[in-house]
Amino acid sequence: MSGYIPIFFMISAAAGLGLILYGLFKVLGPYRPNTEKQSTYESGMTPVRSARERFSVKYYMVAVLFILFDIEIVFLYPWAVNFHALGLFGYVEMVVFILILLAGYFYILKKGALQWD
Amino acid sequence: MSVEFIVEALVKIGLVLVINLTTVAYLVLAERKISAFIQNRLGPNRVGPWGLFQSFADIGKLFFKEDIVPSAANKFVHTLAPLISITVAMSTFAVVPFGNTFAFNGHDYKLMIGDVNIGILFILAMTSLGVYGITLSGWASNNKYSLLGGLRASAQMISYELSMGLSVIGVVMIAGSLQLDKIVIKQGEYLWGVIPAWNIVLQPIGFITFLIASFAETNRLPFDLPEAEPELVGGYHTEYSGMKFGLFFLAEYANMITASAVIVTLYLGGWQFPFVERFALPALAVTLLQMGAFAVKVALLLFFFMVVRWTIPRFRYDQLMSLGWKVMIPLALGNIIVTGFFLLFH
Numbered sequence: 001m002s003g004y005i006p007i008f009f010m011i012s013a014a015a016g017l018g019l020i021l022y023g024l025f026k027v028l029g030p031y032r033p034n035t036e037k038q039s040t041y042e043s044g045m046t047p048v049r050s051a052r053e054r055f056s057v058k059y060y061m062v063a064v065l066f067i068l069f070d071i072e073i074v075f076l077y078p079w080a081v082n083f084h085a086l087g088l089f090g091y092v093e094m095v096v097f098i099l100i101l102l103a104g105y106f107y108i109l110k111k112g113a114l115q116w117d
Numbered sequence: 118m119s120v121e122f123i124v125e126a127l128v129k130i131g132l133v134l135v136i137n138l139t140t141v142a143y144l145v146l147a148e149r150k151i152s153a154f155i156q157n158r159l160g161p162n163r164v165g166p167w168g169l170f171q172s173f174a175d176i177g178k179l180f181f182k183e184d185i186v187p188s189a190a191n192k193f194v195h196t197l198a199p200l201i202s203i204t205v206a207m208s209t210f211a212v213v214p215f216g217n218t219f220a221f222n223g224h225d226y227k228l229m230i231g232d233v234n235i236g237i238l239f240i241l242a243m244t245s246l247g248v249y250g251i252t253l254s255g256w257a258s259n260n261k262y263s264l265l266g267g268l269r270a271s272a273q274m275i276s277y278e279l280s281m282g283l284s285v286i287g288v289v290m291i292a293g294s295l296q297l298d299k300i301v302i303k304q305g306e307y308l309w310g311v312i313p314a315w316n317i318v319l320q321p322i323g324f325i326t327f328l329i330a331s332f333a334e335t336n337r338l339p340f341d342l343p344e345a346e347p348e349l350v351g352g353y354h355t356e357y358s359g360m361k362f363g364l365f366f367l368a369e370y371a372n373m374i375t376a377s378a379v380i381v382t383l384y385l386g387g388w389q390f391p392f393v394e395r396f397a398l399p400a401l402a403v404t405l406l407q408m409g410a411f412a413v414k415v416a417l418l419l420f421f422f423m424v425v426r427w428t429i430p431r432f433r434y435d436q437l438m439s440l441g442w443k444v445m446i447p448l449a450l451g452n453i454i455v456t457g458f459f460l461l462f463h
Contacts, residue, residue, distance in 0.1 A: 006126035007211045007231035007239070013130050014207035018200040018364060025360030028180045038188040040260050041355055050189070051261045059272050062438075066275040069446070073282040076453070077238070080289040083460065091457045098450055105446070114442045116435030 061113050072101050129230050133210055141370040142172035148423050155427045182359030187258065190356060194257035199357065199364035202250030206368035209243040209375045212236040214298040216388050216408040219400060228388075228408070229298060236297035237285055240379055241278070244334050247372065248274045251336075251343060251353050254365070258356035266352030269434065270336065270343035276441040277333035277340075283449035284327040287320045287456040288383050301387030305394075315386040322452045324384045326445050331376040333441065336369065338426040342434055377418035378411075385414050 040047040079086065079094055086093075108114065146161065146168060153160025161168035186192055216228030233239060248271050255267015292300040306314040317324045333340040344352030351357075354365045381387060388407040398406070432440070 002122070003231050003233040005122075006130065007208070007233065009126055010130050010133075010211040010230050011204060011208040013134060015200065015204040017134065017207060018203040021203075021360055021364060021367075022196070022200065025180050025182075025363075026184060029359055030181075030183050032183065033185075035188070037185055040187050040189050040258075041350070042261065043350070047189075051259050051264045052256075055264070055268060059268055062272045062276060065442075066279065069279045070282070073279065073286075076283070076286050077289065077295070080286045080453075081293060081295060083290045083457065084293055088461060091461055094457065095454060098454060102447075102450065109443070114438065116438045 058116065065108060065113065068104070069101075072097075125226070126230065129228075130211075133215075133230060134207065137207065137210065137371060137374060138367075140374055141367055142176070144370050144373070144419060145172045145175070145366075147419075148426075151420075151423045152427045155424075176363065179360045179363040184361065185356075185358045187260065187356050189259040191257040191259070194253050195356075196361070198250050198254035198257060199361045199368070200250075201253065202247065202368035203364045203371070205243055205247045205250065206371035206375065209240055209372075210378065212239050212297055213375070213378045213382055214301055214387060215378075215411050216404055218298075219404045227298070228404075232296075232298070234294070234296050236300075237289065237295045237383075241282055241285075244281070245275075245278055247334070247368075250365075250368065254357070255343075255353040258353075260356050262349045262351070262355045263353050266343045266345075266349050266355070270353060273333055273336075273340065273342060273437060273441070276438060277330040277445070280326050280441060280445035280449045281330035281334060283446065283453065284320075284323040284330065285383065286449075286453050287323040288316050290453075290456055290460060291316065291319060297382050297387075301382055301389060304386045305389050313386060313389065313391040315389070316384045320384065320452070320456065322448060323456075324380075326449045326452070327384065328380060329440075329445065331380060332422070332425070333437075335372045335376050335422075337373065337422060339429045339432050340437060341431060342437060345431060373419060373422055374415065377415045377422065380418055381411065381414040385418075387411060 040051070042048070075097070076094070079090060083090065149171070150160045150168070152158075161171040164170045164174045186195055211230040212233060214227070214229035218225050218227050220226075231239075251270040251274075252267045255263045255265075255270065258264070288300060289295060292303040294300065294303075300316075304313070304315050308314050308318065312318060336343050343349075344354065346352075349355070354362055357365065388411040390403075390406050390410040393403055393406055
């Protein structure tokens with residue numbers, strides 16, 4: 001487990017680096033706000049409504065499909081590490097698993113979940 | 118946990134951070150010089166000889182700019198997002214081995230910061246965390262361009278993360294381990310005694326899909342849709358100024374270095390210097406040669422990243438998504454099946 005302690009140090013150091021750079025920037029930079037400067041940028045036009053409105057459902061579809069496939073990948077990793085120990089049986093099992101995965105993949109393709117036009 | 122252990126870790130972290138930051142500074146200059154060369158211009162040449170101090174002048178300038186936060190933005194998240202980006206980008210390097218273990222004064226020094234047995238999983242986890250910085254900055258700015266950039270970034274990065282994760286599985290199957298130094302040591306073997314058994318030779322398809330996925334994960338052209346200038350102004354960092362923008366910039370280049378280092382480790386033999394063990398060299402010379410080999414390989418890949426950026430046009434968004442879902446994932450899955458077949462029956 002001792003390998004994780006340096007990683008924790010590294011993450012802290014990286015976060016510290018970001019905080020130092022940001023802190024220096026806050027101290028050194030000027031601060032002269034006005035309403036024009038702080039308005040939302042929209043190519044020089046007065047902003048029309050808020051940005052936080054509905055957006056395309058396709059992004060949700062991608063997120064859902066990502067979760068499904070990512071879980072499949074999580075199953076593949078332990079199998080790949082133990083590939084030599086599992087031998088032919090493990091290989092056939094995994095081919096069957098990937099074929100089931102591909103059946104679902106072709107289903108979503110036919111459903112048009114990945115059509116972006 | 119002894120004092121020596123902590124000191125060793127801190128020294129390595131300090132070295133890696135300093136080298137990474139210096140490389141980022143010169144990488145920006147190199148990118149500007151290479152793009153200038155490709156576009157028949159001169160590039161920066163006023164600050165110092167050949168413009169060598171240009172990046173440092175730019176960093177200095179960024180400190181003295183005003184921090185403009187739009188009044189409609191969520192101020193806390195607006196500040197948090199670049200900090201997440203830089204933290205993730207800088208700390209992914211922690212598990213990458215940059216040299217072989219070498220014995221000195223009766224103590225074995227591992228030339229990597231965190232020697233964990235889940236190296237690859239750590240890298241994948243950190244690259245997924247990188248999405249947060251970009252998506253949160255897009256949402257917090259409350260700007261339409263930023264929001265679109267953030268949405269695109271999240272959809273693109275999670276799509277390509279799948280093919281990235283699938284391509285690595287071939288490497289894991291060959292090495293039988295998730296530990297990066299074991300993967301590198303495995304690549305020190307030779308095929309028929311002459312060809313180094315680097316994974317680029319054993320896994321050509323996996324290498325190509327991983328390389329493409331790395332371009333998409335680092336948001337580099339031809340996959341830089343999240344910040345496509347002609348349509349989205351600056352994309353997710355439209356509303357950022359001064360060093361907060363600089364942090365995103367730093368993170369992008371640091372990600373490039375990490376991505377190159379990971380590709381070198383997984384597919385190009387890591388710190389392996391082919392045939393070096395066949396000559397009777399002192400241990401220190403071998404270690405230095407291997408670290409040099411690692412640095413040269415990373416530098417060549419970084420050069421490749423830049424040449425691609427300045428020669429290939431940007432994808433359209435639907436092309437990008439269909440490439441990720443309809444080409445990369447089936448290819449990577451097929452690669453797993455073929456690799457398994459060869460490993461069992463060769």
